[in-house]
Amino acid sequence: MPEAPLTLAVLIRTIRSARTQAEERDLVQRESAKIRGAFRGDEAESRATNLAKLLYIHMLGYPAHFGQMECLQAHCLAPIPRKRIGYLGAALLLDEKQDTHLLLTNSIKNDLLHSSSWVQGLALSTLGSLGSAAMFRDLAGEVEQLARKAQPSVRRKAVVCAVHIIRKVPDLTDMFIPLGKHLLTEQTYGILHGAMMLIAEMCEQSPQALQSFSKHVSQMVGVLRNLVVAGYSPDHSISGISNPFLQVQILRLLRILGRDNEDTSEAMNDTLAQVATNTETTRNVGNAILYETVLTIMGVQSTSGLRVLAINILGRFLLNKDRNIRYVALTSLQKLLQTENSAVQRHRDTVLSCLSDPDPTVKRRALQLSLALVSNSNVRTSVRLLCVSLRDAGWYVRDDCVPNLICLIGGAKELHSYAVQQLYGALVQDISQQPLVQVATWCIGEYGNLLLDGSCEEVEPKQVHPEEILSLLERVLQSHLSLPATRAYALTALMKLGTHLQDSDVNRIRSLVSIYCSCHDIELQQRAVEYNALFRKYDHLRYCLHEKVFSCFGWEAVGGFPHQVYDLLDLLGGPVDSSVSQPSTVTPSATSLLDFLGDLNPAGKPLNVYCIIASCLIATALPRMSVYERDGLLIEFSMERPALEPTLLLITATVSNQMPDDIPNFTLQVAVPKPFQVELLPPSGSTVPGQGGAPLTQVIRVWTPKQVRTAEDLQSKKRV
Template structure:
């Protein structure tokens, strides 16, 4: 024990010079005792020498487990040569069965974040040698970050080698040991494709180097079995994630289109989800598979026809809105009850966005209300009424069609509410026989009153429906010249109704008959045309069916009346300014300058946070264009890992216009990387309160694609006022 420690070369010569096994064992035991003593004394200078001798003793077959903690000590050293020996010792002396293996995870994690690529390489090599399931799960985010942030020289060296390996797998023949269902080593192909997807993101040079090989894999791989489908799916994900050629991206869409014809529902579901992520960038290529997507609506699997519905709605454009609407109306009529709300909402939104003319728009909304019933959105009735008011030339046609629909069925409450409102407003057109487009039907006053009375007495009618029917009867008392006493009797019956709203209306209407009959005609006049400034989310429809943006004269007044109108869902009308106002011009100009100089900045807004991903909005109002709002959307990671396939979609009410510019990328790196940014240009001519609906699609580090739908109503007031 008192003898000085020997070096590694001296130990090797001594062992080789041993003539018998007993002499060698005695020599090794004596050296192990010296190393134990040195470890107990904690000599930092001899740590590397002792561990190298222990590794040599371990290679000879003698126990060297007492050096495990010495390996962990060297891993924490800031010097590279000591770290190298420590990782070598850990790779040889540790395994999953050792308790010290649990202490290795933190050391590897620290070295993966080291600025030196050499130290990172040591940690990665050790992780590949000793990584257990738990260790790989804990360090997966760090490894993926390193792969995504690899320097350009590393990418240039890695991509050709991976491409060459993938090419060799494609051209190699059948191998009994590695081929599965005719596909050569599919597990290795999937790993290689995933690595190419990481290396090719953000690098046009690396993407161009892999184009030919990706095309070869996509063309030669068969889809008769799940093995080939899995390889093709990874190929499609790689093609769409990197800067691939346009023809290659069309090939990827066609592969997903072939997946839709598969008998395996899992493959069809994955294809629909992947196509939905590509609908924004590959709209023209996806239109070729529109018929196949619509056929998926008839699949009995609820997951498939739900995803097929989302994709069908996303494929609607102004060119195919008529045919797509007919197909989706057929689906709406026969779909399960749980599917009616999203289908009805999507159809109403598409009709509002792509309607070729007002009549088609109104007919489509009426069909949706007839088929969906109470599954339509809450604002569908008010939007349809607003549209009808602006279509003056179609009033005879609309009121006759609604009268016929109401006479056939009074169970669909949204349709009944629209019909009763229209009959009350334009009931005189039912008797005028002024509609040349509809079939001539003789309607008498008694039939109209009996139909409204039937709605009032039906147990299916909701309180809002009865209120609309009661008001319609009152309006018909000024539009029809028949039995006014019958209307008075019907109204008086509800003066003792249990519903407070109906009772109040009936009492007021009775007072109008008795005390203010001379004012009844003027009080119950027809509703005026609803301007865009008076209804949020509306457009002014000009003669000839052309839509124009609402005027920019609407201003909000900070008063109690403005607050009340805001609660009702729309901004107030413009405040009246006296014509003879004597405000000095100079004072007005000073007021304007004061507003410009004291305008506070718009505070940012955190829109959403989840799965380690955070989305923030930053706002800017260009001084030259007060109706334009620039929104910079920033997506960043709050936890280690990389989010791929990020896609942001936005929609605003019709009184606003939104334009999304191209994002800075499709991947969101970890906390140390730069966030992904995308600019939204929102034009708000009427200065209506800003509302926005967002749809996020992304793939977290876990690899399972996620979709989120958000509705934002809490924008800062300075963003739209």
């Protein structure tokens, strides 16, 4: 005797009581087979029940595709409960990627014209969820008529369905523009909310719609103003605020209409100010409206006073107890920093106070904004707080925060002693926080002489013995917590410190560096091998190579020099030529790739810029590059090799001045390593004009000996 089919309630209880997954799977397979048999037998009475059981099986993750055709038949049944099951099954089992769903078009059209509002609502919901472009084109007219004349509940669904139609088929926007204008006079809040969504979608899709609805901003502003001043309504108020969802949607629409439109923006300024000042902020609902108001103010051409008001709202968000609101405020202020820097700067103290927030995400966002807020006027205070913050932040900082903070410290000369003292003390206490360790080791390498001298005006100076510094860096190198990048910082710091220490300490540094010549990390191994080569072959150049450097040609100063430097030294096999070939050419005894000396002095003293050209002499690719940029003076090199003279390199130096005062008696002096030769042709002038003037140019001719190999040859040699 065949087993009787289970009802939906019994099926749910039986599946839930299954003890193992195999038992559940076996039960589902048996019941699925019974459902397939019932579908083939055309049992009309049990069709809705079987389809409901199949949908439950589908929600558990089991195959139910064989019920697609049954869904198409079920929604055609007369009783509304069966029709509802059919539409639910179609929404779950069908999508626009399958051609089967096109068979729904006629049935949905008939139901849209049905006399029952329940049936019309089912058809609109299904059409909006799985309608394709073809279905929308066929049924757009019926949807538009329902949005105008049907019952309020059906009209609301029809307007939302119209939004899906515009998103899928933007060509139909012209059909719904009159509907949008008609709905602006609607008194039902639900329909009005859908109308705002529809108008916003049309304005995003069609410039014609945007121009058309820009003339109706006064109506939208009036609706928003009424909502702001309206009293408490139990049907539409949330936390004492009248219909916040409609307010947010109107603000989003105004942001679209006021973008790059001065007249439209002016029409909404007063209402935006009213919303910003009258909205209650004690509840999260009010904060949501205020945030949308800020986005709208910043998204349209609002007045400067209104924009300052928006920034102040975000500043108040920073004082909120909710961490999510503080995070949103920090993110928004970061985006507005470029356009409203002065207004954001007023809240710098509040932003800096967020650095002590226990939430790591808020702290990270506050750190990024704090770095962006640093300027010449506040760098002294900001660097102190950022150093403390980095000590407390642990691992919760982005990778770019380390080089950014290093750049800030390097630019604040008066804080070098303070920074190295504080970071050294923090490193002695804890070497587990890698961002802190990286910044501290860089500062110790660059400004270790200040630490050894014990000179600091900001705090009580503390003189540190070289043995203590070397022991600390050795501990960083040997710690299992140190990342490869941290060890690279420490190795470079050791090499830089070696220029300030005695021979006994230098020998210790040499032994520490040699340990990493066989390191498994390729970067550390290459760095150690290069540093070891300096000790063995070029010890007389070590001091010059590890002077204070800066980023140029895309090489980070914190990472030392690229391997092409050492290839070139090995290629040339000796120190730099210090001979003077002519009065305008001077070669200092240094081998750093770019060693720019001298200070800008617009008062009238001569300005000398010394350059050493090295890697470009053996390069095969000759890009245009900026080689010097400081205090408004910019020097750019453009290079080319004449086709008939491969050993000649022509460098055109372009010198421009961004300062208002002229720079008189300017002299460009260039040096090259042996066995290269250099000649400077007469410059176009001796004075660099101030801002707006024609730049000064000078051609540099460099001869490359034939026996010198190119960078490509060096790479081939390495591969061999």
